[in-house]
Amino acid sequence: MPAEADKAYDPVAVEASWRARWDQDSTNSFTLEELRTAERPFFNLMMFPYPSAEGLHVGNIYAFTGADVFGRFKRMQGHDVFEPIGFDAFGIHSENFALKTGVHPTELIPANVANFRRQLRRIGGMFDWDHTVDTTDPEYYKWTQWLFLQLFKHGLAEQKEAPVNWCPSCMTVLANEQVVVGACERCGTGVEQRFIRQWFFRITQYAERLLHNLKHIDWSDTTLKAQRNWIGRSDGAELHFPVAGTDRAADGGSAGEASRPGSPVDEPHTGNAGDRTDAGSTRITVFTTRPDTVFGATYVVLAPEHPLVDAVTSDGCREAVEAYRARTSAMDLVARKKIEKHKTGVFTGGYCVNPANDELVPIWIADYVLMGYGTGAIMAVPGHDERDFDFATTYDLPIPRVIAAPGEDADTPLAIAYEYPTGTLVNSGRYNGLDVDAAKRAIVADLAVRGFAEAKVTYRLHDWCISRQRYWGPPIPIIHCDSCGPVPVPEEDLPVVLPHVEDFRPDATGVSPLSRVREWYEVPCPSCGAGATRETDVSDTFLDSAWYFLRYPSTDFPDRPFDPEITRRWLPVDCYIGGNEHAVLHLLYSRFVVMALHDMGLLGFEEPYDQFRAHGLIIREGAKMSKSKGNVIIPDPIIERYGADTFRLYLMFLGPFVEGGDYQDQGISGPHGFLHRLWESVVAGEREADGGNAVDPAVEQKLHQTIARVTEQVGSLRYNTAIAAMMEFLNAARAGGRTPARAEIEPLVCLVAPFAPHIAEELWRRLGHEGSVFDGANWPAFDPAKAAERVARVAVQVNGRVRGTVSAPAGADTEAVVALARCEPNVARHLEGKEVRRTIHVPDRLLNFVVAEAAAVGGASG
RNA sequence: GCCGAGGUGGCGGAACCGGUAGACGCGAAGGUCUCAAAAACCUUUGCCCUUGCGGGCGUGAGGGUUCGAGUCCCUCCCUCGGCACCA
Structure with a gap:
């Protein structure tokens, strides 16, 4: 019974009262029993946020609102929608923030989380607050550690040496983003490359399956492409180039005087693809996708870190080679990969034999060859690879042509590298005249017989390094014992609780902060009982987020990471919405973890997300938002003034959800007025x-x-046009100052509900309903008979130009429409004196007369 | 450099499968109400010519296919996002 006083729309009051009611009635949360028995389970997942000190930013709200709209829509269609949220609170950001402000993360994070919870409630998300996760809670990371142990036990975790960015002044490892133009962002000291022992997950074992499954999952196209490119399968061959000794003449004479081997190296083939260093038969193994160009390989390049560099370097070149290697290792990883544009390198003085033509080719080292990809060595084919071409031009190396395009021959000069994978072989001995594909097969087959080649597939993807030499993360549950090696912490001893370290900044000792906590660090070996020490690396935050969706529905179980029965009912995730910045790593890592758990028999599916949609980014008044520009949108005051419903509706109205949009401050009055009028x-x-x-x-x-349009468009995340359709309808229902009938307006209240849930609840109640509009499948039904148009407005064109429109009964045939059209004065005018050559009729849409000047009487020329 | 997305009114953006370009909203102009302002409501609003009827032009540029192109094809220019010299 509404009093006069609450006739005016007061969003703040309406929203507060419905928030309270949702809490009180547990409208959005599941009991364990409900989770067990839900009949139409729908797991609506969104990427959980990092709870920063600044609070929720618009980007978060945009993403969560878009996901929440979808969840509410599914719920109104009768699904049991589970929509959890959590906090991804470990990691470098908290650690840095804590170092800067002096507030310990154990105090900072709970305060941030509390603030996030308040803001998340305020925006009206349908979150199940009884099933949240916090990755920094020992009850959560206990299972993150458990996951590590499962991977370890199944041979998927191993230790390897790997390079890191090292700041010699801070005595600490830096992330790529902490390196600014080769220097430490904090102290400005030049960054070095260091090799340390780290833990890796062997994701590369799954490369082919991770690639293959992409065919079957319903994901955004752009995300699928990003994953494919990241995995980066390339089909090619490994070729072996026997080392011919060093060039002693290089100290004084010319390269041409090199000691040539008398005959092609014809050694027994061992089937081992690696470089072999047994006396007299050292060979360099290269990977190539273009074995057809092997006759054009005029030199070989090793990565500066390649293990054979020492062996092939001549005494005369040693000094230059060492200097070059030192320069490379002084460079940080970022610079090595990005900044160096023009190619540099040095000759080692060594030679090897091109197995295709027995010619002697020089061995160089250069930093454009990376140890981490392929075999760390390439055969350089300057005629047909742009990078090799640049390098050969710089160092004056020969650039022969071995592939000719149509219209070219063996002698057509090469102004740039010819890289296309089509053409005919030239200058390639008995393979001349073969096309590229045939030549690839023939050359690899022939070289393989002699032990110089194997067909090979490589992947760009490398193993997942999970070690972080930091404080704020879950300790890796391993104990190092001198006699037993790395021993897993027994599962019953989990969690390995992160000890409280008041001052966790790196100190002059260069030792990890965790190893300074003696009583934590020194433990007996679980296997032999001797004195041992704990692993001091913590794990990557990507591991925390690689399995969180498995935990959500099972947070009621303290004794297991995920309950089999509950998991069967709720997983895989039905719909996952998140930013494309995680298109590669997070999504790939979680796919890997699920695949591995599947293979261990712990999960019945091998892909975690049936559907994934990437949302776009929000900009403001045409410019990217950033703290430094001071143009960041602060949500709280906007919600205070207009209400969360208006804010949500406006965010969804800005542009297509999957593309993002431009937030214009004045624009919010449009959706606000719409809710007022509703x-x-x-x-x-x-x-x-x-x-x-x-x-x-x-x-x-x-x-x-x-109803038809909105149902279809909300289902495909085209929220902006769905909202436009609703506005259009309300305008029509109110046209001429008319008051809409109840049967007209009530369905609109339901259509708006996913976007503006509070006002929808309130209006639903005022329309006389008990309970929540979100309970009981209230999405309006669409009646095609009622929607059908009875009269069509048909555009009439003459030679493709619109000259009028006519109203015709829906489905009218050509003859009838032509008759109507000819009566249209303007159309008639344009047809006068013309001959209609053709008539094109698109029923209910368009009629086009194709005309020409009527043939002139008497055969006058025209 | 490579990969991905995209260029449509003053602005954000619509447009199914090649069929009336500019829905919806912002802004702007005029009006109603008001002492006034705000709010609300009504009308107009791509550009140019025209009193009007109407006509011409128009989706980054240039070509092409078609009765008809924002949409398809070719060449080029520009913007944004991501990155890994991937052999």
Whole structure:
């Protein structure tokens, strides 16, 4: 019974009262029993946020609102929608923030989380607050550690040496983002490359399956492409180039005087693809996708770190080679990969034999060859690879042509590298005349017989390094024992609790902060009982987030990471929405973890997310938002003024959800006015004793067209056009100051509900319903008969230009429409004196007369 | 450099499968109400010519296919996002 006082729309009051009611009635949370028995389970997942000190930013709200709209829509269609949220609170950001402000993460994070919870409630998300996760909670990371142990036990975790960015002044390892143009972002000291022992997950074992499964999952196209490119399968061959000794003449004479081997190296083939260093038969193994160009390989390049560099370097070149290697290792990883544009390198003085033509080719080292990819060595084919071409030009090495395009021959000069994978072989001995594909097969087959080649597939993907030499993360549950090696912490001893270290900044000792906590660090070996020490690396935050969706529905179980029965019912995730910045790593790592758990028999599926959609980014007034520009949108005051419903509706209205949009400050008044008018329309109807207004057939038709459009568009995340359709409908229902009938407005309240849940609840109640609009499958049904157009407006063109429109009965045939069109004065005018050559009719849409000047009488030329 | 996305009114953005370009909203102009302002409501609003009827031009540029192109094809220019010299 609304009093006069609450006739006006007061979003803040409406929203507060419905928030309270949702909490009180547990509208959005599941009991364990409900999770066990839900009949139409729908797991609606969104990427959980990092709880920063600044609070929720618009990007978060945009993403969560878009996901929440979808969840509410599914719920109104009768699904049991589980929509959890959590906090991804470990990691470098907290650690740095804590170092800067002096507040310990164990105090900072709970405060941030509390603030996030408040803001997340305020925006009206349908979150199940009884099933949240916090990755820094020992009850959560206990299972993150358990996951590490499972991977370890199945041979998927191993230790390897790997390079890191090292700041010699801070005595600490830096992330790529902490390195600014080769220097430490904090102290400005030049960054070095260091090799340390780290833990890796062997994700590369799954490369082919990770690639293959992409064919079957319903993900955004851009994300699928990013994953494919990241895995980066390339089909090619490994070729072996026997080392011919060093060039002693290089100290004084010319390269041509090199000691040539008498005959092609013809040694027994061992089937081992690696470089072999047994006396006299050292060979360099290269990977190539273009074995057809082997006759054009005029030199070989090793990565500076390649293990054979020492062996092939001549005494005369040793000094230059060592200097070059030192320079490379002084460079940080970022610079090595990005900044160095023009290629550099040095000759080692060594030679090897091109197995295809027995020619002697020089061995160089250069930093454009990376140890981490392929075999760390390439055969350089300057005629057909742009990088090799640049390098050969710089160092004056020969650039022969071995592939000719149509119209070219063996002697056509090469101004740039010819890289296309088509053409005919030239200058390639008995393979001349073969096309590229045939030559690849023939050359690899022939070289393989002699032990110089194997067909090979490589992947760009490398193993997942999970070690972090930091404090704020879950300790890796391993104990190092001198006699037993790395021993897993027994599962019953989990969690390995992160000890409280007041001052965790790196100190002059260069020892990890965790190893300074003696009583934590020194433990007996679980295997032999001797004195041992704990692993001091913590794990990557990507590991925390690689399995969190498995935990959500099982947070009621303290004794297992995920309950089999619950997991069977709720997983895989039905819909996952998140940013494309995680298109590669997070999504790939979680796919890997699920695949591995599947193979261990712990999960019945091998892909975690049935559907994934990437959302776009929000910019403001045409410019990217950033703290330094001071143009960041602060949500709290906007919600205070307009209410969360208006804010949500506006964010979804800005542009297509998957593409993002431009937030214009003034624009919010559009959606705000729309909600006001919706409120007015319902309240006005309330005054007139039940349905004062009769249903207008034209409005009813529009209503059903709107239901159809909104249902279809919300289902495919085209929220902006769905909202436009609703606005259009309300405009039509109110045209000429009319008060819409109850049967016209009530379905609109339901259509709006996913976007503006609070006002929808309130109006639903005012329309006389008990309970929540989100309970009981209230999504309006669409009646095609009522939506059907009876009259079509057909555009009439003459030679493709619109000259008028006619109204014709829907489905009218050509003859009838032509008759109507000819009566249209403007059309008739344009047809006068013309001959109609052709008539094109698109039923209910368009009629086009194709005309020409009528043939002139008497055969005058024209 | 490579990969991905995209260029449509003053602005954000619509447009199914090649069929009336500019829905919806912002802004702007005029009006109603008001002592006034705000709010609300109504009308107009791609550009140019025209009193009007109407006509011409128009989706980054240039070509092409078609009765008809924002949409398809070719060449080029520009913007944004991501990155890994991947052999």
